Every structure is written in structure tokens, then in C-alpha cells.
Amino acid sequence: MTIREPQQERSRATHQRLLETTIECLAQHGWAGTTVGVVAQRAGVSRGAIQHHFPTREDLITSALEFIFDQRMAEVRAAAADLPEGAERVEAVVIRLVDYFTGVLFKAALQVWTAAAADPALKERVVPLELRFGRTVHTIATELLGADDSDPDTHRLVQATLDMARGLGLADVLTDDSRRRSQIVATWAQHLSTALTRVRAPVEAP
Amino acid sequence: MTIREPQQERSRATHQRLLETTIECLAQHGWAGTTVGVVAQRAGVSRGAIQHHFPTREDLITSALEFIFDQRMAEVRAAAADLPEGAERVEAVVIRLVDYFTGVLFKAALQVWTAAAADPALKERVVPLELRFGRTVHTIATELLGADDSDPDTHRLVQATLDMARGLGLADVLTDDSRRRSQIVATWAQHLSTALTRVRAPVEAP
Numbered sequence: 113m114t115i116r117e118p119q120q121e122r123s124r125a126t127h128q129r130l131l132e133t134t135i136e137c138l139a140q141h142g143w144a145g146t147t148v149g150v151v152a153q154r155a156g157v158s159r160g161a162i163q164h165h166f167p168t169r170e171d172l173i174t175s176a177l178e179f180i181f182d183q184r185m186a187e188v189r190a191a192a193a194d195l196p197e198g199a200e201r202v203e204a205v206v207i208r209l210v211d212y213f214t215g216v217l218f219k220a221a222l223q224v225w226t227a228a229a230a231d232p233a234l235k236e237r238v239v240p241l242e243l244r245f246g247r248t249v250h251t252i253a254t255e256l257l258g259a260d261d262s263d264p265d266t267h268r269l270v271q272a273t274l275d276m277a278r279g280l281g282l283a284d285v286l287t288d289d290s291r292r293r294s295q296i297v298a299t300w301a302q303h304l305s306t307a308l309t310r311v312r313a314p315v316e317a318p
Numbered sequence: 319m320t321i322r323e324p325q326q327e328r329s330r331a332t333h334q335r336l337l338e339t340t341i342e343c344l345a346q347h348g349w350a351g352t353t354v355g356v357v358a359q360r361a362g363v364s365r366g367a368i369q370h371h372f373p374t375r376e377d378l379i380t381s382a383l384e385f386i387f388d389q390r391m392a393e394v395r396a397a398a399a400d401l402p403e404g405a406e407r408v409e410a411v412v413i414r415l416v417d418y419f420t421g422v423l424f425k426a427a428l429q430v431w432t433a434a435a436a437d438p439a440l441k442e443r444v445v446p447l448e449l450r451f452g453r454t455v456h457t458i459a460t461e462l463l464g465a466d467d468s469d470p471d472t473h474r475l476v477q478a479t480l481d482m483a484r485g486l487g488l489a490d491v492l493t494d495d496s497r498r499r500s501q502i503v504a505t506w507a508q509h510l511s512t513a514l515t516r517v518r519a520p521v522e523a524p
Contacts, residue, residue: 226428
């Protein structure tokens with residue numbers, strides 16, 4: 113076991129680098145530009161080694177999206193302990209959610225979803241992924257906000273927040289939208305915070 | 319003049335059909351699948367006739383986006399008279415905005431913006447378009463809502479509404495998201511309405 117450990121570590125590091133490179137390549141060069149050959153060269157891995165683990169380009173790309181998504185969500189959950197309590201918490205959570213939708217993983221996924229809109233075979237593969245990603249992000253957002261998902265209004269406000277974050281992600285694809293975005297995030301967080309507080313402690317009828 | 323009219327009408331109709339077909343083709347077949355040849359065949363226009371007016375594929379596609387966008391916005395403005403007054407108005411406006419972001423023009427633009435993210439020459443052409451479209455939609459949304467754009471909170475709430483609508487548009491690209499969407503639109507419209515009313519008539523300090 114001790115003798116094999118370094119090799120296992122090496123192959124784990126190679127696996128991580130390969131899938132990260134695939135995501136970066138998608139965000140930068142798009143679906144059509146992300147071939148096994150391009151990824152192999154950028155990651156410093158042989159084409160044969162990639163094809164041994166991922167027989168097709170679609171396998172490589174969907175595996176990269178799933179692997180990096182799960183890793184990213186585990187990080188977000190692990191960092192929950194650092195979130196402030198009280199009034200500042202909602203804004204801190206909205207900022208993290210928007211960070212996710214403006215990051216390289218979202219830009220990569222956007223390229224794949226968009227390609228899938230014009231490619232029925234790819235669409236069949238990515239629709240379950242999109243569904244799983246959406247549900248997971250909603251669950252995490254609810255947890256971080258400490259929101260009551262069984263309340264219909266709360267459920268929809270969290271969904272609306274994620275839709276807004278997705279829209280902000282899209283607005284950041286061609287140009288750096290960070291200045292406008294930070295103002296919108298602050299305004300949204302303030303309204304969300306007020307709305308969630310109102311749900312938690314409804315005003316008594318006089 | 320009278321003699322030439324029918325030909326002018328014919329060529330206007332052909333122009334309209336050609337640009338509409340380009341938008342439909344983008345939404346259905348994506349950027350790579352929208353070649354002058356494919357559009358020519360679907361629109362029943364010769365490739366030479368298209369190239370006479372639009373020397374390159376990029377010219378055809380960006381002209382189609384601009385022409386159909388301007389037409390769509392003129393329709394939205396013209397239909398403003400049909401909007402209800404009072405409490406129902408905000409929801410009616412949000413529904414129209416979200417309809418725009420879930421329509422075929424948005425799906426076509428998404429294909430072009432996404433392709434531009436991986437193509438610097440195309441990006442240079444579409445960034446000014448994206449900016450103009452964004453500003454125009456914001457101006458129209460403000461007009462329809464009867465909102466005071468000089469109030470910073472109102473300005474940002476309208477922007478956030480458009481970002482949410484854009485996110486809802488993206489969520490509708492691979493699957494029919496209309497059921498979830500209608501609930502989110504209703505919830506958000508209610509919050510937006512309350513927030514805009516609060517801005518218009520601020521509560522007096524006791």
C-alpha cells in the first residue's frame with residue numbers, strides 16, 4: 113500500500129488537473145473548441161490516457177462538469193461556518209451564490225447547455241445534469257439562508273434569487289459586469305432579507 | 319410610383335421573412351448551424367440575393383438580431399395601452415418582460431452571445447448590441463412600470479427584475495420551465511409592487 117500511494121496521489125492530481133482544464137477550456141474556447149486533443153495538450157496528458165478513462169468527448173465534458181460542480185458545492189458547504197450571523201448573513205449568502213454563477217464553472221456549463229439546445233443527443237445527456245445542479249444549488253441556498261423551504265413564498269423567493277443570480281451570470285459572459293452587479297446584489301439582498309424576516313415573524317393583525 | 323409599389327412590398331416581405339428565418343434558425347440550430355446556405359434554403363431566397371444585402375454571415379446574423387429586436391420593442395411599446403392600471407399592472411409588466419426573455423429572439427441571441435464568448439472578432443461586434451439591447455429593455459421596463467428611474471433603489475429593482483427575467487430565460491432553453499416560472503413571476507411581482515409603492519409613498523417617520 114505504502115509503495116502504491118505516491119502513484120495514486122499522482123493519478124488523483126492528474127485527474128483533477130484534467131477535469132479543471134476541461135472546464136477552463138469550455139469557458140474560453142466554447143463547446144466546439146473543446147476537443148480531447150486541445151484538452152490533452154493543455155493538461156499535459158496523452159490523448160490515449162484521456163480516452164482510456166473517457167471514451168468520448170461528451171464523456172470527458174459531462175464528467176468534468178459533474179466532478180467540478182460537486183467539488184465546488186462541497187467547498188461552499190464547508191465555508192458556511194464562516195458566514196456572519198444576523199442581518200449581514202443574507203447579503204453574504206447572495207454574494208456567494210452570485211459568485212458561483214459568475215465563475216468559470218457557470219461559463220463552461222453555459223457553453224454546454226447552449227450547444228445542447230441545438231443538439232438533441234447532447235441535450236438528452238445534459239438535461240438530467242441541469243436538473244441535479246439546479247436542485248442542489250437550491251438546497252444549499254436554503255440551508256445557508258436558514259430559510260423555511262416548506263413555506264411557498266420563501267421557496268419561490270429563494271428560486272427567484274437563483275434566477276436573478278443566473279441572469280447576472282449571463283450578463284457577465286461578454287463584459288465585466290461586476291460594478292453594476294454589486295449594486296444589484298446589495299439591493300436584492302436587502303429586499304430578500306426583509307421578505308424572509310416578514311415570513312419568519314408575520315405581523316399580527318391589529 | 320404606383321407601378322413600383324408591389325415590388326417594394328414584395329421585397330419588404332422577403333426581407334422580413336429572411337431575418338425572421340435567421341432568428342429561428344439560430345434558436346434551433348445554434349451559431350454553427352446558422353449558415354447563409356441553411357437560411358437561404360429555409361427562407362426560399364437565393365444565397366446570392368442574401369449576400370448582395372449581407373456580405374458575410376456575421377452581417378446577416380447581427381442585422382437580424384437588431385431588426386427583430388427593434389420590431390419586438392416597438393410592439394411591446396405599442397401594446398402598453400392594453401396594460402391594466404393599479405395593482406395588477408406590475409405583474410402584467412413582469413409577465414411581458416419574462417415573455418420577451420423566454421421567446422425565440424432571446425434564444426437566438428443566447429446562441430450568438432455564447433459563440434462570441436469564444437470568438438474575439440464576433441465579441442467585438444456583439445458587445446455594443448448587447449449594451450444597446452440591455453439599455454433599451456431597461457428604459458421600456460421603467461416606462462411600463464411607471465417607475466422613477468432617478469431613485470437609485472427603484473433603478474436597481476428594475477435591473478434586478480430584468481436579471482431575474484434573463485435567468486428565467488436561460489432556465490427555459492433546454493426544458494419547458496413555464497410552470498415553475500409562473501409561480502416565481504407571481505411571487506416576485508408582488509414583492510416588486512410592494513417595494514415600488516413604498517418608494518412612491520415613503521412611510522412618514524412617527
